[in-house]
Structures are given as C-alpha cells and as structure tokens.
C-alpha cells in the first residue's frame with residue numbers, strides 16, 4: 001500500500017498514523033501518532049505553533065477520542081519539537097543527548113538567519129514559517145540506549161541511534177504493526193542531512209531499521225516508504241563516504257567535491273545542494289579539528305544551489 005504524500009493524517013495500520021506536510025522543503029517535517037484506546041503517543045511536534053496547531057486539529061478530526069499522553073521528540077532540530085508547548089501536559093520523551101542539545105537550539109537560533117542583513121539565500125528557507133509565540137518546552141523524561149513505553153495495551157520501543165543526523169537521534173519502533181518512525185535519520189525523495197555524524201553511525205542506523213523488518217517507514221521528511229527505501233539510503237551513504245573520502249585525499253574542498261560528485265544512484269532527489277553539508281560532515285570527521293564548520297557549509301550550500309556544476313575551463 002502506498003501512502004499519498006499530501007498534507008494530513010494518513011493511516012498506516014490499525015491505530016497507527018503518519019502526519020505528513022506534503023513537501024520536502026526545509027522545515028516541513030513529518031510526525032506520527034500511535035494509540036491504543038484513548039491513550040496516544042505523538043512522534044514529534046512541528047517547526048512552529050501554527051503548523052503544530054493545524055496538525056493537532058487534523059488528528060482530533062481523524063481520531064477524535066484520543067488523548068496525547070506521550071510525545072517523543074526524535075531529535076533537537078526545531079522542526080521536530082518547537083510545537084511542544086501545545087502538548088505540554090503530556091510526558092515528553094527524548095534521548096538525554098537530544099534534550100541537552102535542545103537547551104541551545106530554541107527559536108532564537110533563527111534570528112541571525114532571519115536578520116535584515118542575513119544572506120537572503122539562507123533567509124528564504126526560513127521565511128515561510130511564523131516563529132512567534134514559541135515557548136521552548138523541553139522533555140520531561142530522557143533516556144540513553146533504549147526505552148520501552150506502554151501506550152494503552154501497546155508497546156512502543158525507542159532506540160537511540162545518535163550521534164548520526166544529530167547528537168541524539170531516536171528511532172521509534174511500533175512492533176505490533178511493523179511501523180518505524182525514523183526522524184531525520186532518513187529522508188525520502190530528497191537528499192538527507194548529516195549535521196553531526198559520524199557517517200558510520202548513519203549507516204548503522206539504517207542497519208538497525210532494516211533489521212526491524214518494517215512494513216512502513218516514516219522518514220523525518222518526504223513520503224512514507226518501506227524497507228527497500230532504507231536499503232537505498234544505506235547505499236547512498238556508502239557512496240557519499242567513498243566519494244567524500246577520495247576527494248578529501250585529493251585535497252579538494254568540500255564545495256569542489258560536491259560540484260564534482262557522481263550522482264549515479266541519487267537520481268530524482270530534491271535539494272542536491274545539501275550534498276555539501278554531508279561532504280562537509282565527512283571532512284570534519286577526517287580533519288578532526290571541527291573544520292569545515294556547519295555555518296561555512298551552509299554558505300557553501302547556497303553557493304552550490306546557485307551553480308551546481310563545476311565550471312569547465314579550457
């Protein structure tokens with residue numbers, strides 16, 4: 001069964017849902033809902049209060065009797081938790097590392113990117129969102145490794161897989177319906193992003209998800225997929241590691257490496273400019289001195305967006 005990539009609540013299995021926003025652009029994340037009787041668990045809130053309010057209204061219409069008792073934030077990026085205040089009465093759960101990172105990842109972090117003198121090419125990624133009225137609302141329960149939650153009569157397993165996409169990524173596994181919510185460890189239909197790494201942990205996270213033998217995989221961004229989509233991402237990460245490592249050995253900059261990247265096997269993915277963020281993450285690992293920094297990589301990203309291919313000089 002394929003799930004349409006449209007904004008709204010989509011049922012995947014009995015009492016198991018995805019909330020999608022129908023776009024792979026920055027800031028339009030997915031969420032999930034698992035319930036048993038009246039008790040429900042929400043996987044992630046959204047980037048802003050209005051987006052989260054829309055989602056909660058859609059959930060209330062689709063499954064009117066449920067009460068959200070649990071919220072799991074898959075990681076500390078704002079597009080997965082800045083709406084927490086609207087479900088502030090629930091127990092909010094994340095990994096310890098993600099909860100710690102949230103303390104430095106509130107909405108104030110958007111200010112330099114939205115300032116009048118900011119790079120308009122970066123600003124445009126955040127301009128669609130209304131960040132007013134956000135009260136950072138932090139997890140009340142944190143864990144390391146694994147945690148099992150009971151939702152009514154059902155079990156939901158949380159598996160820490162970070163540092164990978166970010167420092168504290170969590171996979172949410174619903175064993176009775178073979179559904180996995182992967183947060184931003186996976187993005188389908190678009191190039192993913194490695195903020196933290198190491199890339200081997202991103203690959204290992206794919207292995208963990210493949211071993212769970214899921215029928216449905218809800219990525220942090222993009223349409224719902226299945227196990228085969230995770231296998232494909234795993235191959236792409238191996239490719240990325242190989243090509244970035246080779247370019248690094250040849251003394252190329254991350255931007256040069258991105259411009260010359262062989263995109264065989266990456267066809268049809270949106271946001272190819274994100275490659276430079278991921279190559280930058282591999283370079284940081286190889287350099288071991290924090291370079292190239294994430295902000296430098298972001299500026300490379302907008303340059304790559306403007307001129308994706310290497311200029312051929314005679």
Ligand SMILES: [Zn+2]
Nearest residue numbers: 029079184220
């Ligand atoms: Zn995200």
